[in-house]
Amino acid sequence: MPDTFENQTVLITGAGRGLGAALARAFAREGARVAINYRRSAAEAEALAREIGPRAAAVRADVTDAEAVRAMVAEVAARLGPPSVLVHNALADFSFNGDARAGLDTLGWADIARQAEVAVGGALHAIQAMRPHFEAAGGGAVVTIGTNLLQNPVVPYHDYTAAKAALMAFTRTASKDLGPLGVRVNMIAGGLLRTTDASAATPEAVFDTIAGLTPLGHVTTPEELADAALFFASPWSRAVTGQTLVVDGGLVCD
Template identity: 65%
Template sequence: MTLDISKQTVIVTGAGRGLGAAIAEALAREGAKVAINFRTSRREAESLADRLGDRTRAFQADIRDTDAVNRLVAEVTDAFGVPTTVVHNALTDFSFNGDARPKLSDLSWHDMTGQLDTALKGALNLIQAVRAGMAASGFGRIVTIGTNLFQNPVVPYHDYTAAKAALLSLTRTAAAELGPDGITVNMVSGGLLRTTAASSATPEAVFDLVAASTPLRRVTTPEEAADAVLFFVSPWGRAVTGQNLIVDGGLVFG
């Protein structure tokens, strides 16, 4: 079974700004009903929903909280119908600044769990909350957001990269279990994006170095990464599951 994007109801986590906002905008442009999830960025999320029109709405929920995720899904269902699609983009507070990153000698387990709670626990909460509705209709699309850093840890962000690697494993095992229900699960892994809140602290020289290292000779934008999400949720991606698509201008050949 396939559904055109215009017939889908999509939850995008962490969609108030940055890549999440670009994904929400791309989906809305294709006619989907889009639930813009936010944790603290209320003003940005509500402003984006107002701009994108009456088929979008902002919904507050901390995806680390199982009860909050169940409430989110219930509220989205009341507003737009049963969610057909989830894009798990939410990122715990983080800055891509290699000089300020915690080094191995200073890294705490709290640093690790802070990343794991959003990336991994958040994904588990979402999958468990939407699975029954997707299985009942025989259609579901789940897209997680990863990173090219576990192929090429040019800057060793230990906590962030480890959490995203764990998320890739869950993406693949979930794809194996959910496939018989008509649910695909895939990952889109960007590199450094120009520019999001998380990459705003990145020195300009790093952007220049990344651009010079890619075959396309430029840094990928949030809008370009969002295009890859559209592929996975569209009918064009109907036979693709358990995959990790790297969208970084060719910096990493996966």
Template identity: 65%
Template sequence: MTLALSEQTVIVTGGARGLGAAIATAFAREGAKVAINYRNSRGEAETLAESLGDRAKAFHADIRDSEAVRRMVSDVTNTLGAPTTLVHNALTDFSFNGDQRPKLDQLSWEAMTAQLDTAVKGALNLIQSARPAMAAARFGRIITIGTNLFQNPVVPYHDYTAAKGALLSLTRTAAAELGPLGITVNMVSGGLLRTTQASSATPDAVFDLIAASTPLRRVTTPEEAADAVLFFASPWARAVTGQNLIVDGGLVFG
């Protein structure tokens, strides 16, 4: 079974700003119903939902809280319909500036668990809450957001990269288990995006260096990464699961 993008109901975690907002906008452009999840950014989420029209709505939930996620999925189902598609984009507070990130001798385990709770626990909460409806429909699309730092760990983002690495593992094990139910699970891994709130602290010199190092000679935008997410949700990716697609202009080859 496949569903066109216009037939899907999509939850985008961390969907109020940055890449999440670009993903929500891309799905809305294709006619999908879009649930914009937020934790603190209520105003931005509601403004975005209003701009996207009647088929988009903002929903509050801390994705680290399993009960809050269950309520959100129930609210989405009652308002927009049962979710067919999950995009796990939410990122705990983080600034992409290598000069300001702790190196190993300064890194606390609490910083690691903060990233793991959002990336991995959040994904688990979403999957567990949405799985029954997806299994009943024999259709589901789950897309997680990773990083090209797996292949090119040039900055000391130890906590962020480790959590995303764990999320990639969960993406693949979930793909193996959920495939027989008609549910695919894939990851889109961007590089540094120009520009999101998280990357706004990145010095211009770093953006220029990355652009010069890519075959395309430019830095990837949130809108370009969002279109790759659409691919995994689309009928064209119906035979693709457990994969990690790197979208960074060719900076690294995975």
């Protein structure tokens, strides 16, 4: 994909580690300037920025704080150039441990609200902060990160899945509002990834079972999911918006 992102600044939320770090490396590999947002993972984000080089910067903000996000976007524009691509990957603290999950008998509304505050609220704040840059550039792209648990809730992570379902709906409605600006908004719905901090608590036997059920015969990696984000952020998907693409090796069908 030569020169596709050469003049683009990409803001990735929750990019200090895990999938976010894989996303940052993928966009940097294709020539983009990369803003690595983090909330608490300062050391990891700064190390990743040094690894990528001068076309990357680590920027701190809690995506649930609208003012902090506006300040972050202004900092990104000053350090790397106006951002034209947003990848909303930030995730509230979560562990994919089916044995330790909150069941319906113990789940509280606050659990769902916390996940939604980061998933949907974070997307809202970032889009609002970037809108002037989208308008100035005459276009742009937003990629949100979802889950295949909507299609196949094999483990009922109620709070996480409900928030991602809301984010999918928000992705679709945002595409309608941002379309006239030339901004495309799409979602990548991943499955369990092998391996991130969030999936580190998943037993190896579960990974092996999923691999055995998947047509490609292995569990999707963060790097594979990140490559799909490149498509949605590039001109190659210029006629695609409001869509959700399941990236899980064929495990489920949307």
